[in-house]
Each structure stands twice: as structure tokens, then as C-alpha cells.
Amino acid sequence: MSKNVLVTGGAGYIGSHTVLQLLLDGYRVVVVDNLDNSSDVAIERVEELAGELAKNLSFHKVDLRDRQALEEVFAETKFDAVIHFAGLKAVGESVHKPLLYYDNNLIGTITLLETMAAHGCKNLVFSSSATVYGWPKEVPCTEEFPLAAANPYGRTKLFIEEICQDLRRSDSEWKIILLRYFNPVGAHPSGYIGEDPRGTPNNLMPFVQQVAIGRQPALTVFGNNYSTKDGTGVRDYIHIVDLADGHIAALRKLSDPKIGCEVYNLGTGKGTSVLEMVAAFEKASGKKIPLVMAGRRPGDVETVYASTKKAEHELNWKAKYGIEEMCRDQWNWASKNPYGYASPNLN
Numbered sequence: 001m002s003k004n005v006l007v008t009g010g011a012g013y014i015g016s017h018t019v020l021q022l023l024l025d026g027y028r029v030v031v032v033d034n035l036d037n038s039s040d041v042a043i044e045r046v047e048e049l050a051g052e053l054a055k056n057l058s059f060h061k062v063d064l065r066d067r068q069a070l071e072e073v074f075a076e077t078k079f080d081a082v083i084h085f086a087g088l089k090a091v092g093e094s095v096h097k098p099l100l101y102y103d104n105n106l107i108g109t110i111t112l113l114e115t116m117a118a119h120g121c122k123n124l125v126f127s128s129s130a131t132v133y134g135w136p137k138e139v140p141c142t143e144e145f146p147l148a149a150a151n152p153y154g155r156t157k158l159f160i161e162e163i164c165q166d167l168r169r170s171d172s173e174w175k176i177i178l179l180r181y182f183n184p185v186g187a188h189p190s191g192y193i194g195e196d197p198r199g200t201p202n203n204l205m206p207f208v209q210q211v212a213i214g215r216q217p218a219l220t221v222f223g224n225n226y227s228t229k230d231g232t233g234v235r236d237y238i239h240i241v242d243l244a245d246g247h248i249a250a251l252r253k254l255s256d257p258k259i260g261c262e263v264y265n266l267g268t269g270k271g272t273s274v275l276e277m278v279a280a281f282e283k284a285s286g287k288k289i290p291l292v293m294a295g296r297r298p299g300d301v302e303t304v305y306a307s308t309k310k311a312e313h314e315l316n317w318k319a320k321y322g323i324e325e326m327c328r329d330q331w332n333w334a335s336k337n338p339y340g341y342a343s344p345n346l347n
Helices: 013-025 040-056 067-075 093-096 097-116 152-170 204-212 238-255 274-285 309-315 323-336
Strands: 004-008 028-033 058-059 080-084 124-127 176-180 183-185 220-221 237-239 262-268 289-295
Touching: 004 013, 013 028, 013 040, 028 040, 028 080, 040 058, 040 067, 080 238, 093 097, 093 152, 097 152, 124 152, 124 238, 152 176, 152 262, 176 183, 176 204, 176 220, 176 309, 183 204, 183 238, 204 220, 204 274, 204 323, 220 274, 237 238, 237 323, 262 309, 274 323, 289 323
Parallel strands: 004 028, 004 080, 028 058, 080 124, 124 176, 176 262, 183 237, 220 289
Antiparallel strands: none
16 A cells, blocks of 8 residues: 655655655655755755665655646656645744745645545645644643644644545545644754754754754743743654654555544653753753743743554554654754755765
């Protein structure tokens, strides 16, 4: 099942790591990406890491809203399944530019789904997010929690989940798995591919990494008076390689005749505070991370972590790596690529 896989947004952070794992697992992969917030260097690096399996990878610079270009990709290859990552993902930017987010994320997805249906490919793994839980009243978050998104980015994920549910109700041939990720961090252990955010990072670890290599003077900690173990926010961080493997587990699950439109959390099931994460990174890198304490950010949640029982039970998948490995691999990537993919080649 699913030997030919289309990966949208495959040049991005999560996409590139998943493409590599797919290739190593024997899949043939076609990537489409408009390179809006990613780099084609990531695809070149994936090819190098995949060795002779790189022959099973092809890349098209395509925007999902370009129906004609997408049509041509589908006309060339009969896909068994699609893994859909492509989308804009900066929360702050989505608040300032909601129409950009709705246009890119929703129209892109609808065009993709229509093209898939037209070509008889009705197997989908969708990259959703724990942001669909909004401000959960308790933890851990289970897949049955009520959904509420706190910003336009989160709403695009929520709307796409609803679209997928409706699509499945209308046509039982569709098999769809919605993966709600918690906080992906780390990099491939080779240090050859990793996260390369454009501009100032929005997430904790890329920011910590930029402080460690001297690109930012200090880490601003938003809120140190939460009722958590050390006053800072608690999140569920998951190693990017574990997350990539979760997609392969989901792809395999699509061959289960009982799958309709199913939801799975991908996290570790453990909460780690901002200060614990910083301490682990300092240990891995040997660098001191200067901190600036600031007030809470509006919209930030105190504690969020996943219940992972459903994924463990039904996908036969469980996160293997802890925060030590996440920080070790993040630092390995950062020290080799201080300016991300724009940096000079490795010596």
C-alpha cells in the first residue's frame, strides 16, 4: 500500500525529515513545494542523506493554488497517498494577515483535495496541530477534547479538519488521518537537515539556537509566574525524527479497511517547561543562554501536553527520543549550519 506518495510542503522542516524517512523506508516520493518559507537546499540535502534511494525522489516547484501545475503533477504519477504539510504557519503573522493565511492554507488544500478526487487518489495524511485544542481546560489533551483555535493560523487547521470530516461523510472511499502535532524540535542526527525559520523565529528552540550561536543576544521568556513547577509555560516537545516516523505509521494505517477520518495526537505525553528545555540545551551545547524575563504573551496557554495512548495503540507508534536527544541534535544542526540553509557548505 502507498508506494507512490505525494508530499506537499516537502522542503519544509517537518516535510523534509518525513521525505527522508519515507525514502529510507522504500517509498517513491514526489515533493511539491512553492518554497515560500522553505529551501530547495533541504531537498538536495535529503537526496545526499538518502544515497542511492534518492533516485526515488522528484521535486516540483508548485503552489497548490495553481490548479494547472498541480494537475500536471497528478497526470505524471499515479499516487497511492498524499501527505499534506504545505501551509503558512506563523501565528503572529496570521493575526496580522488573516486573508493571506485563509487563501494559502484553505484554497491550497481545497484545490489539492479536488485534484486528488479527480485522479482517484483518496488517501490522505494531514498535518494538523495541537493549536486546534485552543486553551485546554485540563491535560493531557485527548483526541476527543473540544476544539477551539485561538488565531487565524489555528483556525485554518481546524477548518481543514472539518473539511476532511465532511469529505469523508460525503464519500466513503476517502481514508483520511489527521495528525495533531505538539511541538516539533531537534534535527536529523546527521546535522545535515533541520529547522531554518525565515526572519525572527516564533518558536522556543530555534530562538534558543540563535542565541547559542550569537545571532540573538538573549532569549525572552514570556511569563515566569504561571502555576507550573518553575513558573514558565509547559509544552510537549517531540523529536522531529519521531514525528516523521509517526507519518509513516499513519500511512501504513491507511490500508486498514476500518479507517474513515481518524485523528491522532503525536507528542511524547510529557510536559517540559521553558526553563527545563533551556537547561537541557545549555548542557548539550556547552553555551550559556542569557534570559530576559517578560510578561505573558496574550493567547499563550500555561500547560499543554498530549495524551499519546491512541497513537501508541492504533498506529503502533511511540516517541523514542527525550529532550536530551532533541537538544543534542538541534545543537549539532545549529553549529554546522549557523545560518540555516543559507550558510556556507559543510567543510
